[in-house]
Amino acid sequence: MPIPSVQHLTMIQAQSSLGDLSRVNLYQVYIDNGWGKETDGSTPFVTHLNNSTLQPIYGVNYDNDFKRLLSFACSDATLPASTYATGEVKDNFIGVPQEFAHTRINTDIDFSFYVTRNYTTLTFFEAWMDYISGGGGAKFYRSPSRICSYSN
Amino acid sequence: MVVAQNFIGVPQEFAHTRINTDIDFSFYVTRNYTTLTFFEAWMDYISGGNSKELKEPSLYDTTSNYYRRYNYPKFYKNETGFYIKKFEKNYIVPGAPSLTYQLINAFPKSMSAIPLAYGEAEIMKVTVTMNYDRYRVFRETATDSSSDVILGPGGVSDPTAGAPDLPGNPTSPLPIV
Numbered sequence: 001m002p003i004p005s006v007q008h009l010t011m012i013q014a015q016s017s018l019g020d021l022s023r024v025n026l027y028q029v030y031i032d033n034g035w036g037k038e039t040d041g042s043t044p045f046v047t048h049l050n051n052s053t054l055q056p057i058y059g060v061n062y063d064n065d066f067k068r069l070l071s072f073a074c075s076d077a078t079l080p081a082s083t084y085a086t087g088e089v090k091d092n093f094i095g096v097p098q099e100f101a102h103t104r105i106n107t108d109i110d111f112s113f114y115v116t117r118n119y120t121t122l123t124f125f126e127a128w129m130d131y132i133s134g135g136g137g138a139k140f141y142r143s144p145s146r147i148c149s150y151s152n
Numbered sequence: 153m154v155v156a157q158n159f160i161g162v163p164q165e166f167a168h169t170r171i172n173t174d175i176d177f178s179f180y181v182t183r184n185y186t187t188l189t190f191f192e193a194w195m196d197y198i199s200g201g202n203s204k205e206l207k208e209p210s211l212y213d214t215t216s217n218y219y220r221r222y223n224y225p226k227f228y229k230n231e232t233g234f235y236i237k238k239f240e241k242n243y244i245v246p247g248a249p250s251l252t253y254q255l256i257n258a259f260p261k262s263m264s265a266i267p268l269a270y271g272e273a274e275i276m277k278v279t280v281t282m283n284y285d286r287y288r289v290f291r292e293t294a295t296d297s298s299s300d301v302i303l304g305p306g307g308v309s310d311p312t313a314g315a316p317d318l319p320g321n322p323t324s325p326l327p328i329v
Contacts, residue, residue, distance in 0.1 A: 001232045003252050003290055006243050022181040022188075022276040027268045081265035082195060086283065095169050098285050100225050101261070104199045109265050 029074040029111060032067065048131045058123040066120065073121045076112035083107060174261060174281045181276040188278050194260050198228045234258040248294040255284040
């Protein structure tokens with residue numbers, strides 16, 4: 001395979017070949033209903049969100065308006081990354097260690113959301129975390145008198 | 153490897169293995185995302201698992217029976233096709249030297265997460281970590297044939313190109329490593 005020669009790029013060629021480069025501030029995050037379903041077609045997590053006892057606490061009405069809110073409220077996001085774990089083989093050639101991929105590792109990624117005035121973008125994820133551990137969202141409960149004093 | 157017994161109180165070290173560390177490359181992501189998807193495709197190919205002939209589950213199959221069946225290293229490692237060329241502004245002047253590093257058996261080991269954020273319209277970049285078995289270095293000198301460069305508008309060449317800084321030998325490149 002011949003060694004490549006230096007390639008030339010004029011400004012006009014740069015505009016046509018590279019064109020506009022991608023910008024990091026143009027994106028949206030969608031969290032649609034992809035949670036696991038029961039055999040009857042219901043989604044337990046959405047049922048948890050709409051639970052008559054918990055719904056007033058979370059305040060989340062998981063509809064298209066809320067999905068739209070989530071997509072715009074994400075102020076920082078990350079495109080996923082992956083890494084290959086490799087095994088090292090030293091015996092093929094003396095003094096020349098070689099690496100071979102054996103496991104693809106998907107690293108965690110971070111998202112930051114603006115919290116709306118009614119806190120629904122925050123309570124949505126609290127509800128999701130609560131559902132994972134099976135709690136009833138009890139930490140949000142306050143006595144009626146306490147709520148009353150806040151409103152005054 | 154440390155040998156402590158040759159001379160009393162004088163430990164000596166001897167090399168036994170040359171370790172080539174991974175290299176990071178950052179690429180601008182173009183508007184059609186091809187610079188990003190090229191490396192995504194390469195990473196996907198390594199872990200394979202979507203052979204239609206074998207009726208294996210597709211990479212995009214959302215069912216839980218998805219699995220990965222890695223391709224052979226011979227096919228996902230780029231044996232001789234990965235080069236890094238280092239040159240200076242006078243690269244078109246006959247005799248100007250350049251260095252070409254050739255990575256042997258290179259493959260992308262990792263792709264970094266790409267942060268997105270509201271705010272300034274910064275250019276998106278993807279960082280790819282390349283692993284390779286070893287490398288070779290070639291030293292070249294520019295020849296008269298390099299004069300077929302594409303000139304800028306009006307046929308004006310780069311005015312900053314200076315004289316060759318080293319006497320060149322316009323012969324075939326010589327591997328020095």
